[in-house]
Structures are given as structure tokens and as C-alpha cells.
Amino acid sequence: MSEQTNFQAQSPGSAEIAARFPDLHPAFDKTAAVTEANRCLYCFDAPCTSACPTHIDVPRFIKKIASDNLEGSAKTILDANILGASCSRACPVEVLCEGACVMHRYNKQPIEIARLQRFAMDALHESGAPLPFSPGKDTGKSVALIGGGPASLACAAELRRRGIRAEIFDARPLPGGLNTYGIAEYKLPLAESLREIDLISQLGVEFHFNTTVDAAQLAALEASHDAVFLGMGLGAIHKLGIAGEEMQGVTNALDYIAGYKSGEITTAPQRVAVIGAGNTAIDAANAAVRLGAQEVHMVYRRGPEQMSAFAFEYEHAKQEGVKFLWHVKPTGLKGAGKVEALELAKLETTSDGSLVPQAGGEFSLPVDLIVLAIGQATHTDFLAGLDSQPSKVKLERGRILVDRATGQTSNPKYFAGGDCTNGGREVVDAVADGKRAGIGIAAWLEVK
Amino acid sequence: MPTLETTFAGIKCINPFWLASAPPTNCGEQIMRAFDAGWGGAVWKTIGAPITNVSSRYSSIDWNGQKMMGFNNIELISDRPTEVNLREIAEVKRRYPKNTVIASLMVESKRETWHDIVQRAEDAGADGLELNFGCPHGMSERGMGAAVGQVPEYCEQITGWVKEKARTPVIVKLTPNISDIRIPARAAKRAGADALSAINTINSITGIDLDTLEPRPMVDGKSSHGGYCGPAVKPIALNMVQQVMSDPNAALPMSGIGGIGSWQDAAEFILLGSGTVQVCTAAMHYGYRIVEDMADGLLAWMRRKGYETLDDFRGHSLPNMREWKNLNLNYKVVAHIHESKCIGCDLCYTACWDGAHQCIHLDRTLPAPNHFRTPDMVAAESRSRISTTPIPKLDLDGAGADGPYRTPLSRIPRVDEEECVGCNLCSLVCPVPECITMERIDTGLAPETWEERVAAGIVPQGVGHAGNPNL
Numbered sequence: 001m002s003e004q005t006n007f008q009a010q011s012p013g014s015a016e017i018a019a020r021f022p023d024l025h026p027a028f029d030k031t032a033a034v035t036e037a038n039r040c041l042y043c044f045d046a047p048c049t050s051a052c053p054t055h056i057d058v059p060r061f062i063k064k065i066a067s068d069n070l071e072g073s074a075k076t077i078l079d080a081n082i083l084g085a086s087c088s089r090a091c092p093v094e095v096l097c098e099g100a101c102v103m104h105r106y107n108k109q110p111i112e113i114a115r116l117q118r119f120a121m122d123a124l125h126e127s128g129a130p131l132p133f134s135p136g137k138d139t140g141k142s143v144a145l146i147g148g149g150p151a152s153l154a155c156a157a158e159l160r161r162r163g164i165r166a167e168i169f170d171a172r173p174l175p176g177g178l179n180t181y182g183i184a185e186y187k188l189p190l191a192e193s194l195r196e197i198d199l200i201s202q203l204g205v206e207f208h209f210n211t212t213v214d215a216a217q218l219a220a221l222e223a224s225h226d227a228v229f230l231g232m233g234l235g236a237i238h239k240l241g242i243a244g245e246e247m248q249g250v251t252n253a254l255d256y257i258a259g260y261k262s263g264e265i266t267t268a269p270q271r272v273a274v275i276g277a278g279n280t281a282i283d284a285a286n287a288a289v290r291l292g293a294q295e296v297h298m299v300y301r302r303g304p305e306q307m308s309a310f311a312f313e314y315e316h317a318k319q320e321g322v323k324f325l326w327h328v329k330p331t332g333l334k335g336a337g338k339v340e341a342l343e344l345a346k347l348e349t350t351s352d353g354s355l356v357p358q359a360g361g362e363f364s365l366p367v368d369l370i371v372l373a374i375g376q377a378t379h380t381d382f383l384a385g386l387d388s389q390p391s392k393v394k395l396e397r398g399r400i401l402v403d404r405a406t407g408q409t410s411n412p413k414y415f416a417g418g419d420c421t422n423g424g425r426e427v428v429d430a431v432a433d434g435k436r437a438g439i440g441i442a443a444w445l446e447v448k
Numbered sequence: 449m450p451t452l453e454t455t456f457a458g459i460k461c462i463n464p465f466w467l468a469s470a471p472p473t474n475c476g477e478q479i480m481r482a483f484d485a486g487w488g489g490a491v492w493k494t495i496g497a498p499i500t501n502v503s504s505r506y507s508s509i510d511w512n513g514q515k516m517m518g519f520n521n522i523e524l525i526s527d528r529p530t531e532v533n534l535r536e537i538a539e540v541k542r543r544y545p546k547n548t549v550i551a552s553l554m555v556e557s558k559r560e561t562w563h564d565i566v567q568r569a570e571d572a573g574a575d576g577l578e579l580n581f582g583c584p585h586g587m588s589e590r591g592m593g594a595a596v597g598q599v600p601e602y603c604e605q606i607t608g609w610v611k612e613k614a615r616t617p618v619i620v621k622l623t624p625n626i627s628d629i630r631i632p633a634r635a636a637k638r639a640g641a642d643a644l645s646a647i648n649t650i651n652s653i654t655g656i657d658l659d660t661l662e663p664r665p666m667v668d669g670k671s672s673h674g675g676y677c678g679p680a681v682k683p684i685a686l687n688m689v690q691q692v693m694s695d696p697n698a699a700l701p702m703s704g705i706g707g708i709g710s711w712q713d714a715a716e717f718i719l720l721g722s723g724t725v726q727v728c729t730a731a732m733h734y735g736y737r738i739v740e741d742m743a744d745g746l747l748a749w750m751r752r753k754g755y756e757t758l759d760d761f762r763g764h765s766l767p768n769m770r771e772w773k774n775l776n777l778n779y780k781v782v783a784h785i786h787e788s789k790c791i792g793c794d795l796c797y798t799a800c801w802d803g804a805h806q807c808i809h810l811d812r813t814l815p816a817p818n819h820f821r822t823p824d825m826v827a828a829e830s831r832s833r834i835s836t837t838p839i840p841k842l843d844l845d846g847a848g849a850d851g852p853y854r855t856p857l858s859r860i861p862r863v864d865e866e867e868c869v870g871c872n873l874c875s876l877v878c879p880v881p882e883c884i885t886m887e888r889i890d891t892g893l894a895p896e897t898w899e900e901r902v903a904a905g906i907v908p909q910g911v912g913h914a915g916n917p918n919l
Contacts, residue, residue: 038513041879044794045810045827047859055831066512095838105791105854106880308839404834426837436834 007174007198011191014263020290021185024316025089025115033119037066040111043102048113051100053432054081058097062116074124075132077117082157082435083150085125085196086179087428088117089188092279094312096428131199136163141445144169144221146213147232149177150427151418151434153200155229155407158438160203164445167225168205171212175201177233178419179427181258184283186290190261215382218392222413226448227441230393230400230409230416231434234424235379237372240275244333253284253373260287268293269368273342274322275299275330277307281373282314285322288371296322297365301329301347301355329355331362333370341366376424399423407437408444415441450750452488452743454758456723457617457643457701459575461548463488464714464758465739468705468726469552469578469621472736474526476536480543485736486743489548491645491726494525494580495533496554496565497592507654507664507674518680519729520654522665522672524586525554530565534572541573549573550619554580554592557602559609566613576616579607579641581632582623582648584675594648597623600635607639617642619703622692625651628917629688633698645703645726646692647685649675678729682707686720690769693721709738711745718758719765777901778893781870781886783808783863789883792859796874796884798823807867808874812851813858819867865889 028036040062048058056077064073077084093099093114101110141164145152148170156166174180180193201207213221213232222228237252239245251259253274259265268291274284277300288296298317300307303326307314325344332343346361378398383391394401394410400421402408407415417433419425452463466489467473467482479490501524511517526533541549551569555561569577581603583593596602603620610618620636622629624647633644651673656663663671685706692698704722708714709730717725730738755761785796800808801823810826811818851857863874875884901907912919 035513041793041795043792044798044823045830047792050830050833051835053835053837055835092837102791102793102855422836425839429836432834432836 007194007201008191010174011194012262012264013191014266016266017185017260017263018189021189021287024184024186025118027122028112028115028119030119033065033116034068036112037062037116039103040066041102047100047102048097048111051096052080053096053426053428054087054435055432056080056084056097056117058113058117061120062111062113065116065120070120070123071127071129071132073120077120078124078131078133080435081428081431082131082154082200083179083196083427083431084117085121086150086183086188086193087431088114088121089192090179090183090427092310092312092426095310125195125199130202131157133157133161133203135160135204138165139163139445141165141226142167142224143227143229143441144225145229145231146218146221147177147230147418147420148172148175148207148209149231149233149418150179150430151231151233151437152177152229153179153197153205154431154434155231155415155417155438155441156205156434157200157203158435159441160205162438162442164226164442166205167208169208169211169213169217169221171210173209175207175209178254181261182254182280183427184257184286185261186286213382215385218382219385222392226413226445228414229407229434229437229441230383230414230420231418231430232379233419234376237376238374240330240372240374242330242332244335244339247333247335247339248337249335249339249368250333250370250372253280253371254376256284256371257287260291265291267291270294271365271367272296272369272371273299273365273367274371274373276373276375277302277304277309278373278375279309279313281371282309282317282322284371284373285317286320288369289320289322293369297325297367298322299325299328299330299342299344299365301327303327325365327355329357331357334364339367339370342370376419378420380420397423402433402437403440405436406440406443407433408440412444415444450747450756452747452758454723456548456703457576457619459548459617461488461724462546463743464718464722464724465489465742466491466548466550466703466724466726467731467736468728469494469550469580470728470732471523472728472731475528475533476540479536479540479549482731482736482739483540483544483547486739487547487736489550489575489724491550491552491578492526492533492537492574494552494554494583495530495569496525496580497556497587497590499524499527499586501527502667504665504667508678509654509680516678516729516733518652518654518676519678519732520652520665520674520676521649522585522667522674525552525580525583530568534568537569537572537574541575548575550576550578552578552580552621553610554583554587557591557596557606562606562609563613566610570614570616574616576619576642577610577614578619578621578645579610580621580648581606582621584623584625584649584651585673594623594625597621597632597648598626600631603632604635604639607636607641611640619643619645621648621705622646622688623648624684624688624706628691630691630695630698633692633695633700637698637700641700643701643703643723644692644698645705647681647688647706649677650681650684652676677707678733679707679709682713682716686716689717689722690720690766693763694766694769709733711742711749714742714746715749715761716765718762720769721763721766723758723762773898773902775897776895777898778891778896780889780891782865782868782889783870783872783874784885784887785861785863785874786883786885787853787855787860789880790853790855790860791880791883792855793879794859794861795877795879797861799873799877804871804873805867805869807864807869808861809864810858810861812860812862817862817864819864 061073061076097113098110159166272288272293328344334341346358347355400416415437418430469491505523508516551574581597587593588595620641704717705726878884
């Protein structure tokens with residue numbers, strides 16, 4: 001049964017969270033947007049467009065802002081990237097479009113592409129207009145999409161524009177996956193993610209919530225649909241593998257971020273330690289600071305050169321007041337029922353590059369909350385098929401193998417995209433995967 | 449030390465910077481503030497026939513975020529009583545005897561009326577007179593302004609009447625709204641004018657409100673063509689000044705006008721023969737204070753060039769202007785891209801393919817030069833390339849540069865020098881100074897012009913309409 005409603009109205013907003021997580025990059029007003037748009041050189045075959053995984057025609061949408069054709073600007077963005085609004089806020093543009101801007105070599109600031117893109121998308125949203133696309137003429141075909149995150153949403157939009165039924169199955173009560181529940185609120189508020197999905201839903205995308213697809217249901221969906229798109233992302237965050245992890249006061253970054261974004265967590269205790277040094281770890285650490293923690297440490301077994309977070313995220317965390325403990329490893333948790341301290345060991349690198357504990361380098365960090373952010377496991381068990389049959393699709397190190405251009409897996413009826421294929425990248429990568437897969441599915445269904 | 453002092457048609461000027469007859473010279477109080485700011489002279493807002501102005505009066509066009517690239521007005525001449533203007537002229541001259549005050553005049557086409565206004569303006573102490581034969585709106589509908597400037601006989605007649613009476617130099621201000629500006633200039637010279645000023649404003653409609661469909665400036669829902677000026681008109685003005693100054697039957701001391709706002713603009717007008725320059729739009733945009741840099745910058749340039757006075761370079765670019773048929777056809781330049789300066793915007797590439805001669809290519813990283821790869825093919829290749837967000841942990845082999853320059857070699861265009869016609873377009877669109885230069889190629893051929901080829905019988909003379917005054 002499809003549930004088409006106003007998702008944004010169901011947003012579990014919290015005034016306190018909104019106050020603690022204001023926009024990191026405030027919106028442009030019209031004058032500023034036009035001035036900035038006029039600075040764009042309008043490069044041929046622009047590097048920003050090439051750098052964007054969805055290949056948004058950046059100079060084209062920017063020139064449309066300069067010419068006061070905001071409708072056309074938004075359409076240019078959406079034509080390439082159906083989550084253009086989310087991406088304008090969530091993308092690490094420093095390493096994407098803005099990083100590729102030729103202005104860097106002109107000794108000038110790169111064009112503020114993300115803020116311009118947000119300006120065009122906000123204008124569309126404020127106008128109350130629907131997406132500038134219509135569903136295609138019904139082909140009678142249907143596709144089941146597992147997971148309701150960016151990859152599935154982008155895939156579904158392509159399918160609907162081609163008259164193919166798109167049914168999304170998602171484990172959570174609201175759509176969007178990590179786009180809704182996993183991005184720092186000062187970048188992309190939960191309600192903004194839902195607002196964008198409301199527009200996609202108007203194309204006739206059908207949603208089934210609170211539905212974790214298992215092997216049996218997958219078999220049923222495969223039988224009842226012409227193709228299946230796998231866009232379920234990754235699984236749970238890894239455990240440390242040390243005693244006491246079930247103790248109260250130990251959580252993981254995804255639950256922590258989803259918790260504050262949906263207003264269930266509105267305060268942080270005095271002392272917080274985040275284990276890991278990726279972008280998610282930084283989001284969790286910054287969140288703890290903004291939720292009121294007095295002392296937030298990030299704990300990482302290697303040094304800042306090896307951290308997987310983007311350099312600008314590291315800088316941001318330092319500005320927020322996060323402290324860093326490099327070259328240390330958790331060895332134990334202390335506490336009576338509730339965590340009270342994290343036992344740590346200093347590490348040193350041996351001649352062969354491996355990390356070993358330093359003699360006498362043990363110490364204890366008093367904490368009230370520990371947030372684990374040491375990477376996510378995969379979520380592919382349900383692909384194994386009923387009665388332990390071989391996996392539906394070929395995997396490699398837990399990731400689903402796909403043809404990059406079409407998203408098709410080793411099983412022609414199965415397509416996939418997003419984190420479950422790429423190991424965990426950005427929203428925009430998932431959108432690009434989903435878009436290519438949507439087009440790929442339509443092409444495959446046509447010749448099948 | 450170079451000096452800006454100069455003599456124009458007998459009038460001693462402390463510098464060549466005059467405010468043109470316009471709103472910035474509407475009254476004595478304004479002009480005295482302008483002189484304090486450094487303006488050497490002012491042409492008083494035209495005095496003469498009684499008028500009533502409308503509301504609104506100005507409109508402009510902006511370009512790529514820059515305001516007032518072109519400016520337009522439908523304001524008429526001074527709406528103040530003539531006696532008040534004359535009294536203030538006297539006061540300004542008493543307080544600022546070294547600054548130049550020119551009275552701009554416009555009255556109905558009657559000999560005695562002109563005699564009367566000339567007498568009164570000179571009695572007030574004006575250093576010279578400027579005859580407004582150029583105002584293109586409103587006044588021309590009443591037989592004045594451009595209605596006079598556009599008819600050489602009227603221009604000659606009224607200049608003659610003024611010269612009968614005038615004791616100070618008479619400057620005739622020319623309208624550009626005519627097919628050949630030399631014709632009225634010659635008429636003025638025949639009648640004994642002492643100097644010319646050019647150009648007045650150009651007939652224009654600056655734009656239309658796309659909500660109301662009313663052109664601007666709007667007066668109760670309607671508009672009327674106005675006079676166009678500002679930076680946009682400078683090239684037109686320079687051409688007209690050159691045309692007049694290169695014509696022995698028209699050339700007189702010239703006060704150059706049209707889009708002047710900087711010392712460079714002023715230098716260009718002087719290089720084409722102007723003795724003074726007049727400024728309006730730039731002062732209306734930014735205020736009188738702009739004159740400080742006009743003077744400062746021009747003096748610095750004169751020092752660099754070794755010029756002591758304006759006369760040392762006045763008219764020096766006139767010999768470098770000639771008819772097209774006298775240009776050297778055997779001179780050849782080709783574009784050269786300085787790879788180390790290129791930022792990879794590839795605007796030169798798209799400009800050459802779509803706007804010029806298809807001789808710039810993006811093939812440096814291809815196995816061989818490819819002149820048949822179109823911009824569409826280049827762009828389609830890029831779009832088909834799959835890119836992902838670079839994440840250190842996932843991408844151990846980061847994308848490296850594909851060449852020795854800061855810009856990837858694949859984005860640095862290559863000029864096919866064999867095919868390049870030397871049109872300049874790529875160097876004009878390139879945003880980086882000195883990145884694309886036009887380099888001379890030795891053709892090994894002696895200079896040769898079209899006229900010489902015609903004379904040698906290599907090419908036919910060509911046939912135009914008999915008696916075409918342009919031939």
C-alpha cells in the first residue's frame with residue numbers, strides 16, 4: 001500500500017535543535033547571488049561540471065541566475081540532479097565543483113557554486129511549484145527499490161519520468177535515508193530533505209515505510225516486479241570489540257546524529273569521546289559540542305595526515321572546539337552500569353608500518369558518552385537468497401559489483417547504486433549512481 | 449614635471465577636464481564645488497529657451513552586474529530663469545577666475561535672439577560660448593538642438609549669427625545623430641566657429657519594463673527617445689572625433705565628449721586631437737571626486753611617456769588611423785597561448801569554434817592533432833565520464849596532473865597557426881592578462897594595400913553607385 005503524504009509536515013522538528021544548529025553557510029540574498037553569478041566566467045566544458053558526479057551544467061544554471069531566469073536555473077540543476085537542493089547543502093564542494101573552479105588558478109576565490117545552487121533551489125521551493133518534469137506515459141513496467149535514500153530516489157525519479165512504476169521500500173518511518181537522518185543539521189536540516197522528497201513523490205513514486213526487506217520479501221519483489229534496484233546503503237557501525245560496549249553511555253555516530261536530528265537527543269553530557277576520524281566522526285563530535293558538551297575528544301589510532309575526513313571538515317571541527325587524541329587506541333571501558341572512562345593506549349609505528357602499543361603508554365580518559373564512528377559494515381545478508389542459495393548478485397569485499405555506466409549487477413534483473421556499491425561516499429555520488437541506474441533499467445526493460 | 453595646463457581656442461585652462469553641459473553644471477553652487485574638487489572648467493547647463501521638464505527623466509542599462517554602462521536622459525535644457533544663471537556665472541567667475549566657464553546656449557532660430565543671448569552670456573563673464581546643436585530630444589521637436597545640428601545650412605547660419613556678435617571663442621557642439629558628422633563640422637568651420645565639441649548624446653531607448661511593457665524612463669506610462677551617453681558610447685565618440693580631426697575642412701580645436709570617466713579615456717580623446725575633454729555620466733555616477741584620479745593618472749602616464757604638455761601627444765594617434773584600403777594586407781599575426789598562464793576556462797576554444805575560424809583545438813593529450821573534433825564531441829566525452837567524490841581512504845591513487853602546467857594539459861587549448869587568421873577574438877575573450885598574445889609571423893612579403901593592388905590591376909576597382917558621397 002503506497003503512502004503518499006506530505007513528508008515535510010511529519011518532520012519531528014525541535015526548536016532547540018534548530019537554534020543550536022543554524023546554517024553553516026547562510027543563504028544568499030538575491031543581490032549577492034546575482035553579483036556572484038556574474039563573476040562566473042562561463043567556462044566551456046566546465047571543470048566544475050565534470051567534477052560533479054551528476055554533471056550539473058553549473059555555468060548554465062549560474063548564468064540563469066544572472067539573467068533572473070530562476071525557474072530555468074532550477075530546472076537545469078534538477079535535470080542533472082533530482083536532489084539538487086540537498087546536494088547544494090550537503091556536498092563537500094571543496095573537493096568537487098568549487099575545488100575544480102578555474103578561479104583557483106586566477107588567484108581569486110572560486111565561485112560559490114553551492115550557495116548559488118541553493119539560491120536557485122530555494123527559489124523553486126518557495127514558489128510552491130512542482131518539479132518541472134512530468135511522469136512519462138505508463139509503460140506497464142514496475143521496479144522495486146530497496147532503501148529510500150538518495151540512490152533510490154534518483155533512480156525512482158528517472159523511472160517515473162519514463163513511465164515506469166517505482167515502489168520504494170525503506171526501513172525507517174520517513175524517506176531519504178542518510179540524506180534525512182545522517183547529515184549534520186547545520187548543513188542539511190531534516191525538514192529540508194523531506195521537502196525535496198515531497199516533490200519527487202509528486203512524480204508518483206510509491207513509498208513503503210518501516211519495511212526491512214528480507215530474503216523472502218526480496219524473492220517476492222523479484223517475482224512481482226520487472227527489475228529490482230538495490231539502494232539500501234551500508235549496515236551498522238562497527239563495534240570496538242572490547243568488553244563493556246553494551247554499557248549505557250556507549251552509542252554510535254549514526255544513531256547519535258539521527259537522534260539529535262529527529263529531536264530525540266537535545267543535550268549532551270559534559271565529556272564526550274568520539275572514536276574514529278572520518279567525516280561522520282566529525283559530524284558527531286561537532287554535534288556533541290553544539291548539544292552542550294564541555295569537552296569533546298576525537299580518538300584516532302593514526303595521525304591527522306591519515307584521517308579520512310576532508311581537510312576542511314577537520315578545520316571545522318577545530319573551530320567548533322573539538323580536541324584530538326592522535327595515535328591512541330581504546331583498550332577498555334570503565335564504569336558501573338554506565339560508562340565513566342575510556343581506557344587508552346598510546347601507539348607507535350614499527351619499522352614495518354604496523355601500529356603497536358607504546359610501553360607504559362596507557363592512560364584513562366574520563367567520559368560520560370562514547371560515540372563510535374569507525375566505519376559501517378555492509379548490509380547484504382538478505383541478498384543471499386532463500387535456503388542459503390548463492391547470492392543474488394556478485395559482491396566484492398561486501399560491495400555489490402555493478403557496471404558503472406548502467407548500474408546493472410551480475411544478475412541482469414538487479415541494479416544497484418549508492419553506498420552499497422561504492423563503500424560509502426557522498427549524497428551526490430548516490431544520486432549519480434541512482435540516475436545512471438534509472439536510465440540503465442529503462443534501457444534494459446526496453447530491449448528485454 | 450609635466451603640466452596639465454593648456455590653451456584651448458585661446459582660452460587658458462588650468463587642466464583639460466571640463467564638466468559637460470548637463471545636470472552636474474546646473475547651478476553656480478554645484479560648479480564651485482566641482483572646481484574645488486579639481487575640475488578645470490565647466491560648460492554651464494544650456495541657457496536659453498524656457499522649458500518645462502518631465503518626471504522621470506533618466507534611465508540606464510547595466511551589464512553583468514555593472515551599473516550604468518549606458519545612460520539615457522530626456523531632460524531638457526536649464527529650467528532656471530536665464531537671469532539667475534547669468535548672475536551665477538558672474539559670481540562663479542568672480543570667485544574662480546582661473547577656472548573656465550563656458551556658457552552653453554540654445555535659443556530659437558532668430559538672429560536677434562541669438563545676438564541677445566550671446567551678449568548677455570559674455571557680459572556675465574563667460575570665457576567662451578558653446579552652441580548646443582545636439583540635444584536630441586524635446587528641444588529638437590521645437591526646431592532647436594539636433595534639429596539645427598542635423599542640417600548643415602542651419603548650423604552654418606546660426607554659427608554665423610553668433611560670430612557676428614561674439615567676442616569670446618565659439619564652440620559648436622555636434623550631434624552624432626547624423627550619417628556623416630564631418631558635414632555639420634565643415635559647416636561650422638565655414639561659418640567661423642573657433643572650436644568644436646563632440647559628441648552630444650545618441651538617440652536611444654534604453655529598455656522596456658517587461659512587466660508593464662513601458663519603455664524607460666517612464667512618464668505616466670509613456671516614454672520618449674532620449675540621449676544615450678556613458679561608457680557604452682565612447683567608441684562611437686572616438687570615431688567621430690577622429691573623423692572630424694582627420695578632415696582638414698572640418699578640424700578645429702576639439703573638446704572631446706562621450707563616455708569619458710578615466711584618465712585613460714581622456715588620453716585617448718587627446719591622442720585623437722582633442723584639446724580638452726568633457727565629462728558628464730561618470731560625474732553623475734560617482735560625483736565630482738573622480739577628477740582627482742583623472743588628473744593624477746594622466747600626469748603619471750605623461751611622466752612615463754616623457755610628455756611635458758598635452759600638446760606633446762595631442763593628435764598623435766591620428767596618423768595611425770587610415771582608410772581600410774590603406775592597411776597592409778601582408779601583415780600577419782597568430783594567436784599564441786602561454787600555457788603557464790592558462791587557467792583552463794577554454795573560452796578561447798568555444799569562441800574560435802563558434803565565433804571565428806575553428807583553429808583552436810583541445811587535442812594536446814590526444815595521440816595526434818585532431819582538427820575534426822567539435823566542441824560538442826569534447827563536451828559529450830566529458831559528460832560520459834563517470835566522476836566520484838574523491839575520498840582519501842577510498843581513492844589511494846588520486847588523479848594526477850596530466851602535464852607540466854598548473855592547468856591540466858587536456859584543458860589547455862592549442863592554436864593551429866597554419867589556420868589562424870589573427871582575428872584577436874581568443875585574446876579578447878581570455879580573462880587572464882597576457883595569456884593569449886598575438887605574435888607577428890614574418891610572411892616574407894613586402895607591405896601591400898588593397899589600393900595598391902587595385903592600382904596594379906591585381907584586383908578589380910569595383911563598382912559603386914555613381915555619385916555616392918561615401919566614395
